[in-house]
Amino acid sequence: MRIDQAHLSWVEISRDSFFHNVQEFKKRLGPTQLMAVVKANAYGHGLLEIARLAGEAGIGWLGVNSIEEGMTLREAGIGQRVVILGYVPLTKAKEVVRYDLRTIIYNPDNLKALAEAARQLKKKAFIHLKVETGTNRQGIPIKKLGNIYKLIKARPEVVLEGISSHFANIEDTTDDFYPRFQLQNFIEAINWFKNQGVEIPIKHIACTAASILFPETYFDLARVGLGLYGLWPSKETLVSCRRRGQEPLKLKPVLSWRARVAQIKPVPRGAYIGYGCTYRTTRPTKLAIVPVGYYDGYDRSLSNTAYVLIRGKRAPVRGRVCMNFIMVDISDIPGVKLEDRVTLIGTDGQDRITADQLAALAGTISYEIISRINPLIPRMVI
Numbered sequence: 483m484r485i486d487q488a489h490l491s492w493v494e495i496s497r498d499s500f501f502h503n504v505q506e507f508k509k510r511l512g513p514t515q516l517m518a519v520v521k522a523n524a525y526g527h528g529l530l531e532i533a534r535l536a537g538e539a540g541i542g543w544l545g546v547n548s549i550e551e552g553m554t555l556r557e558a559g560i561g562q563r564v565v566i567l568g569y570v571p572l573t574k575a576k577e578v579v580r581y582d583l584r585t586i587i588y589n590p591d592n593l594k595a596l597a598e599a600a601r602q603l604k605k606k607a608f609i610h611l612k613v614e615t616g617t618n619r620q621g622i623p624i625k626k627l628g629n630i631y632k633l634i635k636a637r638p639e640v641v642l643e644g645i646s647s648h649f650a651n652i653e654d655t656t657d658d659f660y661p662r663f664q665l666q667n668f669i670e671a672i673n674w675f676k677n678q679g680v681e682i683p684i685k686h687i688a689c690t691a692a693s694i695l696f697p698e699t700y701f702d703l704a705r706v707g708l709g710l711y712g713l714w715p716s717k718e719t720l721v722s723c724r725r726r727g728q729e730p731l732k733l734k735p736v737l738s739w740r741a742r743v744a745q746i747k748p749v750p751r752g753a754y755i756g757y758g759c760t761y762r763t764t765r766p767t768k769l770a771i772v773p774v775g776y777y778d779g780y781d782r783s784l785s786n787t788a789y790v791l792i793r794g795k796r797a798p799v800r801g802r803v804c805m806n807f808i809m810v811d812i813s814d815i816p817g818v819k820l821e822d823r824v825t826l827i828g829t830d831g832q833d834r835i836t837a838d839q840l841a842a843l844a845g846t847i848s849y850e851i852i853s854r855i856n857p858l859i860p861r862m863v864i
């Protein structure tokens with residue numbers, strides 16, 4: 483039985499759209515290599531599904547957040563280079579080496595643990611240093627590079643493969659002051675190593691917005707997440723792109739989220755709908771009950787504000803989003819039947835609902851809308 487016949491809701495992944503987006507970025511990046519950022523269950527698209535598609539598309543690098551995500555990739559037979567972008571607990575250093583994963587390093591203690599694991603396993607530990615350039619998240623201050631480099635030089639099992647950083651304020655503004663400041667700091671760190679006679683092979687700082695807007699940030703590798711999934715990081719990114727006279731990438735959303743109608747229910751004028759009685763009908767109303775709620779990742783702030791598509795038409799959410807259900811108004815949609823397809827994100831007929839629209843309604847960003855779709859919901863590549 484197919485996923486879409488057997489589940490309450492499911493996520494469809496368009497392979498054509500993904501490949502199309504990869505080509506758009508490859509064209510933009512030229513010789514710079516591409517990393518598909520597949521952390522957070524590939525931004526909700528399905529870790530293994532996207533890792534496999536990335537492999538087919540010839541992407542040689544994958545970026546995950548945790549050791550567990552890295553191990554999942556390896557256990558599924560994924561062979562690309564995998565960089566853990568997040569934190570790895572000291573006790574997990576051996577797994578990093580055993581599973582041929584790379585880590586971002588910014589603490590001497592993690593470096594030592596990794597070197598010791600590699601020594602014991604008689605293998606190499608490939609590391610990418612993360613430099614603090616102004617995001618003040620992970621990263622080594624430039625003035626501490628000397629200390630960490632001393633440790634690296636003392637451990638022959640450690641291979642300094644990469645140096646990286648991450649932009650703080652590239653999506654939220656059309657002002658390029660802060661990215662340029664961070665880029666300058668990154669170049670200073672690269673030059674610090676050059677002055678020691680060390681050329682680090684893989685330098686990387688670019689994310690989606692940088693890949694679209696700033697060729698000077700490309701270096702050897704670009705870590706692209708959202709763009710590969712067919713979404714723009716922000717309106718500001720698109721505005722900046724147009725202002726600079728750059729051709730905007732033609733991105734196609736990869737993900738659609740669908741469910742089915744679980745009940746059709748006529749209610750009279752004046753009926754209250756759902757928890758808290760926050761909605762009261764103003765006319766005799768036909769409701770469709772949809773088996774998706776905030777547990778599934780349909781945010782509760784979409785209560786009484788969002789809509790879904792059924793038979794190509796908009797059905798507004800009435801009342802509060804429950805843990806496992808929403809109620810939608812189908813009074814103006816003729817012919818809706820039990821188990822009819824419901825579109826929460828995606829296209830149906832002439833209309834569509836985008837992650838950006840839901841994000842605007844929920845007061846958040848598309849990154850959160852898609853990455854929080856419950857990983858237990860099946861993903862289906864079509």
Ligand SMILES: Cc1ncc(COP(=O)(O)O)c(C=O)c1O
Pocket residue numbers: 519567648688689690691705706707708709715
């Ligand atoms: C370290 C790092 N690199 C790259 C990315 C990819 O960013 P984007 O999805 O905007 O391309 C992220 C995403 O949050 C990240 O944390």
